[in-house]
Amino acid sequence: MNQAKNNRRQGTNKRSQRNPKQAPAEGQNGLSLRAEAARALVPILNARGSLASLDDSRVAPRDRALLREICYGVCRTLPRLEALASVLLKSSFKARDTDIQALLLVGIYQLLYLRIPAHAAVGETAGAARLLDKGWATRVLNGCLRRLQREASEMQAKVDRDPAVALLHPVWWLKALRQAWPNDWREIAIANNQAGPMTLRVNRRRTSQEAYLERLRENGIEARPCEHAPDGLTLETPCDVSALPGFAEGNVSVQDEAAQLAIELLGPALAPRPGAQVLDACSAPGGKTAHLLEAFDVSLQALDSDAERLQRVEGTLERLGLSAQLSAADAGEQDWWDGTPFDAILLDAPCSGSGVIRRHPDIKRLRRPDDIGQLAALQARLLDNLWQTLASGGTLVYATCSVLPEENSEQITAFLERTPDAEIDTPQGLAWGVESGAGRQLLPREHGHDGFFYARLKRK
Known part of the structure; x- marks a missing residue:
């Protein structure tokens, strides 16, 4: 899945090209976050990059988890988002405006899947077009997202008539899964659409599964032993590795x-x-x-x-x-x-x-x-x-x-x-x-x- 590094900043505006590490001005964090999400998604929409090259250095530290959630969430729900975008738009964006297409998908994802106030999801997503040097798109995005607010249920019901949209997989993927696993393909697709749990591997040279499980509980982290892997523990809620006791010392690693x-x-x-x-x-x-x-x-x-x-x-x-x-x-x-x-x-x-x-x-x-x-x-x-x-x-x-x-x-x-x-x-x-x-x-x-x-x- 490695992709060329020069793809990962496709669509960067002139201001960020001059100083790519410059932090956003106070009050601009929401706009900058959404603009960066759109930039990160452009190479993926063009099938020329991957999330492995996601760069969060130009958003405020407190917004980096949200940036990842938006980018990964858009990719996870992409078939439905693109189907809704085609309903909302009178005509498709030109190839040079893939960043605006990405921004629309970012807005749709926020409205449907995130607990972000609708006014912020709409206003800051539309306003982020200016950071992409495409102020003309502000009105288009604002109109599409406000219409989605009003008609979300009806629109989703309409596009979900297509199994590829409802199961969030391209048609060829579903065909391959159905052919390989005729009794399980739907469950596989559903599992693919859920974020995977965070699973740890205990270093048996330094501790044991039981001992480390107790250590996690002492630190307020709930986990359960894996069903089959004798060194494995699955966290109830994912966390940053810095919160794992003994991670830096090599007591534990992250592994499915x-x-x-x-x-x-x-x-x-x-x-x-x-x-x-x-x-x-x-x-x-x-x-x-x-x-x-x-x-x-x-x-x-x-x-x-x-x-x-x-x-x-x-x-x-x-x-x-x-x-x-x-x-x-x-x-x-x-x-x-x-x-x-x-x-x-x-x-x-x-x-x-x-x-x-x-x-x-x-x-x-x-x-x-x-x-x-x-x-x-x-x-x-x-x-x-x-x-x-x-x-x-x-x-x-x-x-x-x-x-x-x-x-x-x-x-x-x-x-x-x-x-x-x-x-x-x-x-x-x-x-x-x-x-x-x-x-x-x-x-x-x-x-x-x-x-x-x-x-x-x-x-x-």
């Missing part, structure tokens, strides 16, 4: 429950083997790398093709007091490999992200149908190449944060057919997920884990 299950599959290959040679391919941002090192005494090499993202792995390990060999290289090649076979490999492969849409709602706009085939081809190349670096008798765990069979069960079936020395080793009867070909599929659950796929393979 589904992602924590990787070590449950790798454990049998590593627990009795101190010093085992382990590869974490496609390792950034480093959550699974760190979890492996917290759980097992192994020699680990963390590989990622993106040197900048690999720095995040380094930062994560430094905070947790862990160490690994970091390599910026392509896992589809072997120029990084010294020839020593690995006892275990974790391949957390690049994928569509269809299982984590609730955490990255811009995926619904940025992905295209033909991306799935391209990603599947990349996954196959990585599997074939990394298998050659695995020791005889070694274990490879293949993982994706996808719910689509092309990237998961079908991918592993095809690999087994063309790889004579590979055999299925995924445990039967696991308490989590559902059987899916040679692997195990977790579907996103409201108030629970993300969507994830795992398959464990053994080299004969």
